Amino acid sequence: MKILVINAGSSSLKYQLIDMDNEKMLAKGNCERIGQDASFIGHKTADGRQMTKEIDMPDHTTAFLQVKDALMDKEFGVITDLSEVSAIGHRIVQGGAIFSESVLVDEKVIEGIESLIPLAPLHNSGHVQAIRGCFQVFGDSVPEVVVFDTAFHQTMPAKAYMYAVPYEYYEKYQVRRYGFHGTSHRYVSGEMAKNLGKDIKDLKLITCHIGNGSSITAIDGGKVIDTSMGLTPLDGFMMGTRSGGLDPSVVTFIAEKEGTTPEEMSQLLNKKSGLLGISGVSSDDRDVSAAEEAGNERAHLAHEMLYYQIAKYIGSYMVALGGCDGIVFCAGLGENQPQLREQVCDYLKFQGVELDLQANAETRGKTGRISADDSKIPVWVIETNEELVIARDTKALVEKNA
Numbered sequence: 569m570k571i572l573v574i575n576a577g578s579s580s581l582k583y584q585l586i587d588m589d590n591e592k593m594l595a596k597g598n599c600e601r602i603g604q605d606a607s608f609i610g611h612k613t614a615d616g617r618q619m620t621k622e623i624d625m626p627d628h629t630t631a632f633l634q635v636k637d638a639l640m641d642k643e644f645g646v647i648t649d650l651s652e653v654s655a656i657g658h659r660i661v662q663g664g665a666i667f668s669e670s671v672l673v674d675e676k677v678i679e680g681i682e683s684l685i686p687l688a689p690l691h692n693s694g695h696v697q698a699i700r701g702c703f704q705v706f707g708d709s710v711p712e713v714v715v716f717d718t719a720f721h722q723t724m725p726a727k728a729y730m731y732a733v734p735y736e737y738y739e740k741y742q743v744r745r746y747g748f749h750g751t752s753h754r755y756v757s758g759e760m761a762k763n764l765g766k767d768i769k770d771l772k773l774i775t776c777h778i779g780n781g782s783s784i785t786a787i788d789g790g791k792v793i794d795t796s797m798g799l800t801p802l803d804g805f806m807m808g809t810r811s812g813g814l815d816p817s818v819v820t821f822i823a824e825k826e827g828t829t830p831e832e833m834s835q836l837l838n839k840k841s842g843l844l845g846i847s848g849v850s851s852d853d854r855d856v857s858a859a860e861e862a863g864n865e866r867a868h869l870a871h872e873m874l875y876y877q878i879a880k881y882i883g884s885y886m887v888a889l890g891g892c893d894g895i896v897f898c899a900g901l902g903e904n905q906p907q908l909r910e911q912v913c914d915y916l917k918f919q920g921v922e923l924d925l926q927a928n929a930e931t932r933g934k935t936g937r938i939s940a941d942d943s944k945i946p947v948w949v950i951e952t953n954e955e956l957v958i959a960r961d962t963k964a965l966v967e968k969n970a
Contacts, residue, residue, distance in 0.1 A: 569966075570594070570652050571959045572635075575659040576698030577691065579603055581631045585639060585646060585653070586959045593955070594646040597638060599631040611638040619644040628694075628701035636705055656702055656712045657962030659751065659954065660695050662688035663716030665742060670719065670961040672969060673699060673712040681714065687742070687799065711969075713962040720750030723791040728888075731799075745803070747795035749777045749899075751954040753785040756898045759950050761790075763937070764894060772889040774882050777952065778908065779900035780808035780851060784878065786885035794888050796881055802838055805877035806870075808851035811841035812877065846870035853901055853908075875908060879915035886919065892945050895921070897938075898952040904932045913939075913947060920944025 569589065575582040581599040586592065597611035607625040612618045619638065625631045639647050647653070658673075664684045671677055678699055685692045695714075702712060721729075729745040730738065737743040753775045760775070761768035768790040776784045783804055785795040796804030798813075806812040823833050844851040847870040849859045859867035886892045895916075896902075897909055906928045913923050922943040931938050931949045939947035 569654045569963055570647065571962050572639075572653050572656045573659070573955045573958045573962075574656060574698055574702065575955075576628065576694050578694035578697075580694075581628060581635070581698060583635050584955045584959075586955065588959060588963050591956060591959070595639060597635070599625060599634055601625075602628060602631050609634045609638060611641075611644055613644060613646055617644050628697040629704045630701075632698075632701050632705040650706065653706065653710060655962050655966045656706065656710060657958040658695060658699060658702075658712065658714045659958055660714045660716045661691035661718075661748065662746065663718040664746065665722075665744075667714075667716050668719055668722040670713055670715040670958075670965060672965055673714055677714060687746070711966050713958075713965050715751060715958040715961050717748045717750045718746045720754045721745075721747030721785070721792045721795050724793060724795065728794040743799060745795070745798045747783065747785070747792070748797045748801050749781075749783045749785075750792075751957040752777045752898060752952045753783075753787070753792070753795070755954065755957045756896045756950040756952050757785075757787050757790065759935070760894050760896050760948055763935075763948060763950070764946065766893075771893045772891050773894045773896065774885050774889070774892055775896045775898065776878065776882070776902055776912075777899045778878065778897060778902035778905075781810065782807045782878075782899070782901070784881045784885065786888050788889055794885060805881060806842045806846070806874055808853075809839050809842045809844045811837045811845070843870050843874065846873060853905060857905075857907070871908075871911075875911040876915070878908075878912045882912070882916060883919075892919070895945060895947045897947070897949050903934075903949055903951060906932065909938060909947075909949070916945075921947060923947065 571586050571588055573584045573586060579602045584596040585594045587594055593614055595613045597609060599609045601607040602625045608620060608622040610620045623634060639645055660681060662684045664687060666680045678696060681692055682696050731743060756775050757773050760773055761771055773787045781801055783795055783797040786793050802810050804812050819833055843856050847856045847867040849855055849867055856867045856870055860871060901908055909928055910923060913921050922940040923938055924940045928938040935950050937948050
């Protein structure tokens, strides 16, 4: 069974074709600048063949036509007939309180995703466009499944997901903590249990998805009890361009002093803050690291803030869990930034966390244990694979409903 995994935004469409007989990626690519000038598709196969093509893509339907053509291309394709695609799985950012698990797509499901657009305007609107465009290109005979970033976090108790604002706003507008990166946290927690040789039901784990967007999750017995992102992906700790959590009065104070609109404040906190806002250099940690090495004090401060905030979350989740049987780092920075892992874990020595410094330094972009043999809490780097989670859910639902 070959499954096409889709991760669509308002102006982009990432895809992977996965052969579920061996769970190997056959091809992947990205359609960029959909609905804009200079749109293009980049396509790459597992055996290294690559193709980039500039082509007008006014909407997601035409983007899917390009995906179809790329997958079947005589030189760069990996299938000879569209019928080889057995099913399609879509990543959906916001499932709200409506969707607690992955589901097959029908019109009612699409309407449910549309109803949550106010909670994720850019993401969910793009997802809906992609689902409808996908049906137009692949037809109704190819089953489609939606997998929600928020679903894994639906086990959080009310004491963790509620905000201390008047309860009526939860009733009227569903204002609460939802959490994100759920498919990533779900995958790496399952892999961590395998690495430890234990049943996940017997483990208290803290998973750290650290990238340009970041979140940390506390998982007890395979179920989420708390997570750092909130109503939106802005909450938690500082990220590439996001501020993370702050005193709400900071927002009203700056807005009053600068005369900014709500939309302008949203842009400031989501696009101009975090590593970029503090360092003044870049949102890319590689640039910030280079600036720090060159003696840039603000770049150094940005890193100090980031490491401190991550460690605080991990420490607070140890309390929430009543212990910790393992810590996982994953995603762009989590998998590739030894300095970050070393500095964060240095804060956790009081709990008996000890790194193997050589193993940590050598572990970049691959899975491996980075804690010392005598560490009271094992620490691992695990390559996340959200696409595989989506493909697995898609396969299971399609076979169940066959």
